[in-house]
Amino acid sequence: MHIPFVDIQQQYQNIKQEIDAAIASVIAETAFIGGKYVQEFEQTFAKLHGVKHCISCANGTDALYIIMKMLCIGHGDEVITVANSWISSSETISQTGATPVFIDCDANYYSINENLIEAKITIKTKAILPVHLQGQMCNMDVIIALAKKHQLHIVEDCAQSHLSEYGGQLAGTFGIASAFSFYPGKNLGAYGDAGCILTNDDALAEKCRMYARHGALIKHQHKIEGINSRMDGLQAAILLAKLPHLSKWTEQRIANAEYYSQALSGIKEIVMPVVRPNTKHTFHLYVTRCKQRDALKAYLKDKGVETAIHYPTPLALLPAYQYLQYQPTDISICNQYQHQILSLPIYPELTNEQMDYIAATIKTFYE
Numbered sequence: 083m084h085i086p087f088v089d090i091q092q093q094y095q096n097i098k099q100e101i102d103a104a105i106a107s108v109i110a111e112t113a114f115i116g117g118k119y120v121q122e123f124e125q126t127f128a129k130l131h132g133v134k135h136c137i138s139c140a141n142g143t144d145a146l147y148i149i150m151k152m153l154c155i156g157h158g159d160e161v162i163t164v165a166n167s168w169i170s171s172s173e174t175i176s177q178t179g180a181t182p183v184f185i186d187c188d189a190n191y192y193s194i195n196e197n198l199i200e201a202k203i204t205i206k207t208k209a210i211l212p213v214h215l216q217g218q219m220c221n222m223d224v225i226i227a228l229a230k231k232h233q234l235h236i237v238e239d240c241a242q243s244h245l246s247e248y249g250g251q252l253a254g255t256f257g258i259a260s261a262f263s264f265y266p267g268k269n270l271g272a273y274g275d276a277g278c279i280l281t282n283d284d285a286l287a288e289k290c291r292m293y294a295r296h297g298a299l300i301k302h303q304h305k306i307e308g309i310n311s312r313m314d315g316l317q318a319a320i321l322l323a324k325l326p327h328l329s330k331w332t333e334q335r336i337a338n339a340e341y342y343s344q345a346l347s348g349i350k351e352i353v354m355p356v357v358r359p360n361t362k363h364t365f366h367l368y369v370t371r372c373k374q375r376d377a378l379k380a381y382l383k384d385k386g387v388e389t390a391i392h393y394p395t396p397l398a399l400l401p402a403y404q405y406l407q408y409q410p411t412d413i414s415i416c417n418q419y420q421h422q423i424l425s426l427p428i429y430p431e432l433t434n435e436q437m438d439y440i441a442a443t444i445k446t447f448y449e
């Protein structure tokens with residue numbers, strides 16, 4: 083049996099007609115840049131979240147960068163984020179000229195340990211950038227209270243948390259603005275790069291839109307210098323075709339996670355993910371911790387099961403951040419977990435039979 087880590091091909095086959103029709107219309111209408119599909123996607127995605135503005139852009143990384151740049155975060159400022167994430171969360175802080183401040187992750191939930199944030203707030207801190215990693219929400223009650231107390235912005239990184247909920251409220255609706263990625267492997271994935279910003283702040287929305295469009299809301303009227311960060315019409319049409327399926331796909335991921343808890347129960351060498359109470363974890367990733375991780379990963383690969391590691395090195399310990407001089411003990415949970423974490427396939431199209439096979443293979447390995 084061969085089980086890929088994600089199966090975008092299978093998903094395409096399931097909705098081929100809708101996707102092919104969407105692509106054909108964009109080409110027939112040559113709505114490649116801007117145009118009705120991009121507009122319709124922005125309106126639909128904003129409405130889905132009950133927020134006023136959705137600004138589409140080229141990718142999730144740009145979305146984070148544009149938000150922070152337009153919040154006037156820059157040289158001499160600090161932004162607090164988590165040490166366990168994809169580098170977009172921190173490189174965009176540096177791109178504005180500010181310095182990323184890394185916090186250890188929570189031992190159970192893998193997202194930022196909210197109890198360690200306040201000690202890192204200084205006069206230079208401008209924002210907290212929570213990452214709802216793996217689809218698991220951060221503790222927004224504590225983060226919101228800290229942000230209020232110290233007058234900080236909250237910029238949510240929702241690249242892995244489409245439709246995740248905290249206390250019944252959707253990810254991406256807590257901060258001044260939030261960034262989404264539609265990278266192909268994300269829970270809502272385009273067929274190329276794409277991203278967007280959500281915000282309820284009218285002034286910030288206008289600034290972000292302007293900055294992402296060369297500093298001009300009206301052609302040739304450049305009020306500022308900006309960048310070129312647009313979502314293609316093709317990607318917008320594909321995302322629009324996929325959006326009606328997102329809720330069903332999300333429920334399937336959650337069902338798969340539940341199935342794993344049965345299938346993997348009794349394997350004492352494996353620690354399964356724990357869902358934070360009063361939240362909806364949308365399982366972009368199903369991250370386990372396990373004994374002899376590297377040997378297990380190789381064994382699974384040999385038996386046809388693709389797995390992944392999110393992430394092999396905590397951000398703070400990457401060569402890119404050597405200049406900040408973090409020690410492994412500064413982020414001890416991340417440091418410890420980097421050698422234990424293993425992400426199992428969790429995509430919606432995964433069958434119970436495949437999960438049974440994965441669980442049986444893991445069992446055999448430990449026997």
Ligand SMILES: *Cc1c(COP(=O)(O)O)cnc(C)c1O
Binds near residue numbers: 167168171213239275
């Ligand atoms: C994927 C991802 C991003 C960046 O998204 P791109 O669209 O690839 O630029 C940012 N943050 C996190 C946590 C991600 O997983």
